[in-house]
Amino acid sequence: MLPLHDILVEQFKSEFGEDLLHCEIRNRPEGVKRPRDQRSLWLTFHRRHFHMAVTFLSRFGAPHISCPMASREYEDRIDLIYPFTIYGGTGNYMELPVIITAQVPRDDLRIRTVTDIVPGILFMERETREMLGIDIEDIPDERRLFTPGNLPPEMKPMLETYRGAGRGGGR
Amino acid sequence: MSKSTSTFPLSIGPTHPAFKEPVKFSFEVDGEKIVRTDMDFGYTHRGIEHVARERNFIQVIYLLERICGICSVSHPMAYCLAVENAAGIEVPPRAKYVRTIIGELERLHSHLLWTGVAAHEIGFDTLFLHTWDIREKVMDCLELLTGNRVNYAMLTIGGVRRDIAPEHYGILEETLDYYRELYNRTREILLEDLTVQMRCRDIGVLTYEDAVALCAVGPTARASGLPKDVRIDYPCNAYPDIEWLRPASPRDIGKEPRGDVFDRMIVRVLEMKQSVEIVGFCLDNMPDGEIVVESKAIKLINQLKKVKGDGLGRYEAPRGEVAHFDILDEREGPAQIKVKAPTYSNAAAWAVMFNGAEIADIPIIAASIDPCIACADRMTVIKNGCGGLSFTAEELHRLSVEKQKRIKATCGNS
Numbered sequence: 001m002l003p004l005h006d007i008l009v010e011q012f013k014s015e016f017g018e019d020l021l022h023c024e025i026r027n028r029p030e031g032v033k034r035p036r037d038q039r040s041l042w043l044t045f046h047r048r049h050f051h052m053a054v055t056f057l058s059r060f061g062a063p064h065i066s067c068p069m070a071s072r073e074y075e076d077r078i079d080l081i082y083p084f085t086i087y088g089g090t091g092n093y094m095e096l097p098v099i100i101t102a103q104v105p106r107d108d109l110r111i112r113t114v115t116d117i118v119p120g121i122l123f124m125e126r127e128t129r130e131m132l133g134i135d136i137e138d139i140p141d142e143r144r145l146f147t148p149g150n151l152p153p154e155m156k157p158m159l160e161t162y163r164g165a166g167r168g169g170g171r
Numbered sequence: 172m173s174k175s176t177s178t179f180p181l182s183i184g185p186t187h188p189a190f191k192e193p194v195k196f197s198f199e200v201d202g203e204k205i206v207r208t209d210m211d212f213g214y215t216h217r218g219i220e221h222v223a224r225e226r227n228f229i230q231v232i233y234l235l236e237r238i239c240g241i242c243s244v245s246h247p248m249a250y251c252l253a254v255e256n257a258a259g260i261e262v263p264p265r266a267k268y269v270r271t272i273i274g275e276l277e278r279l280h281s282h283l284l285w286t287g288v289a290a291h292e293i294g295f296d297t298l299f300l301h302t303w304d305i306r307e308k309v310m311d312c313l314e315l316l317t318g319n320r321v322n323y324a325m326l327t328i329g330g331v332r333r334d335i336a337p338e339h340y341g342i343l344e345e346t347l348d349y350y351r352e353l354y355n356r357t358r359e360i361l362l363e364d365l366t367v368q369m370r371c372r373d374i375g376v377l378t379y380e381d382a383v384a385l386c387a388v389g390p391t392a393r394a395s396g397l398p399k400d401v402r403i404d405y406p407c408n409a410y411p412d413i414e415w416l417r418p419a420s421p422r423d424i425g426k427e428p429r430g431d432v433f434d435r436m437i438v439r440v441l442e443m444k445q446s447v448e449i450v451g452f453c454l455d456n457m458p459d460g461e462i463v464v465e466s467k468a469i470k471l472i473n474q475l476k477k478v479k480g481d482g483l484g485r486y487e488a489p490r491g492e493v494a495h496f497d498i499l500d501e502r503e504g505p506a507q508i509k510v511k512a513p514t515y516s517n518a519a520a521w522a523v524m525f526n527g528a529e530i531a532d533i534p535i536i537a538a539s540i541d542p543c544i545a546c547a548d549r550m551t552v553i554k555n556g557c558g559g560l561s562f563t564a565e566e567l568h569r570l571s572v573e574k575q576k577r578i579k580a581t582c583g584n585s
Contacts, residue, residue, distance in 0.1 A: 089404065
């Protein structure tokens with residue numbers, strides 16, 4: 001029988017075909033006396049297939065969102081990276097991170113909410129909205145989460161274009 | 172006289188004596204009963220994620236230690252794991268064990284701290300003083316091993332900065348014995364005292380279903396019967412070697428999880444014992460060898476500067492899952508880091524816990540997730556053009572010196 005991550009990959013490939021833009025399994029050994037492989041699954045979709053992908057993932061178990069969405073910026077698009085995990089809480093080393101990247105066109109910064117599938121993602125979507133200026137369609141709460149009310153609406157602190165004039169260590 | 176059916180708004184915070192950190196709750200109350208809850212964050216602004224983009228890989232470790240004073244191992248751990256994952260760095264076996272020991276000592280002192288806070292919130296100050304008194308032993312032990320009570324500066328990318336020396340083993344064993352001897356008495360006070368049960372049983376309930384939907388983590392999730400624990404679900408460091416390790420649950424003492432404040436206390440009490448035994452396991456099985464892959468910071472930075480990729484680092488902090496997502500882009504430091512603290516996940520569950528509770532229970536329900544607002548708030552940048560709220564480091568230093576002078580002058584005149 002195939003391991004769970006391989007089954008998941010096969011299912012995603014069969015369901016999405018060419019709409020699955022990139023698919024990768026990463027392995028990393030952990031432990032010393034009882035080494036175990038830690039696996040993670042990395043998937044990339046265009047934003048129009050993102051909601052369907054998360055819906056599909058939820059058929060295998062309740063997705064848990066592990067971290068607010070990171071972003072990679074390109075000339076024509078912003079990649080939003082959603083680090084989900086599934087099979088957690090089974091208590092038997094079975095958890096699998098499924099990191100889904102959604103490609104959002106730079107000239108139309110919007111993506112559909114997934115709070116209908118993962119209600120716990122609401123704060124993170126609110127953060128993405130205020131920090132990156134990506135409109136989260138149908139989000140149930142449009143308020144800012146962290147930034148103060150007097151921050152000008154055009155100011156999106158985590159966009160590369162907003163990067164401050166620091167000392168440049170990370171550059 | 173007819174009973175009123177109208178409700179009233181009740182705002183608590185952002186700064187309030189019942190809360191250790193600033194967060195604003197807006198309740199809708201019907202008499203003493205809470206019928207609706209809303210929360211407002213962002214009062215602990217430090218812009219850490221933004222600042223991290225301007226620092227090199229090593230500087231970021233010490234910056235992230237300061238996200239939270241209590242979790243000063245957890246955040247650097249998740250960050251180092253994320254960078255190691257992105258760069259394919261294999262941590263030496265001995266470093267994995269040292270990391271586990273420091274992390275579990277942190278969990279022990281954090282849970283003891285929380286127990287004291289919880290006791291104080293229910294008016295049981297004798298218990299508060301008792302737990303904070305016995306916490307000192309593990310704080311002393313951490314100071315001995317690392318040089319600090321908090322902000323230990325123990326971790327680095329690819330290992331740890333200091334080894335556990337042979338002369339430390341005896342002191343560590345003595346510390347473990349101290350807690351083993353105290354455990355039964357402490358457990359009896361916390362879990363069998365009627366006062367604690369009367370204030371915590373069936374208060375602030377989070378059901379299993381809500382815990383799953385709202386992505387609850389840590390003791391908060393485990394108390395609701397959701398056995399999520401990164402140490403078991405997705406183990407790193409020495410955790411895969413510990414065969415007997417299981418997520419703590421009220422079921423371990425024969426009680427079906429109810430997801431209330433008392434169950435959260437049960438889980439943390441059980442985890443204190445677990446931490447002691449994990450440290451004991453690591454001392455008994457400590458591998459020999461190196462503690463770091465590359466001890467020269469400049470050389471390490473130059474290696475990481477060639478890496479283009481991303482990594483997810485996850486670690487079970489005392490309050491639950493800490494996750495860092497790091498993007499490496501051939502720079503001297505991370506191109507981007509995203510940080511998720513356990514309170515960020517568990518805060519959404521507050522609304523469910525408060526609804527139906529009474530006003531008097533607000534402090535203990537708020538405390539029951541062991542909140543760390545500084546962790547959750549880690550990010551907000553305020554720059555020029557929004558009301559002049561921007562300060563440079565020099566300005567902040569000057570303000571601090573001026574304030575100290577004012578205080579000294581005032582004290583000197585009194």
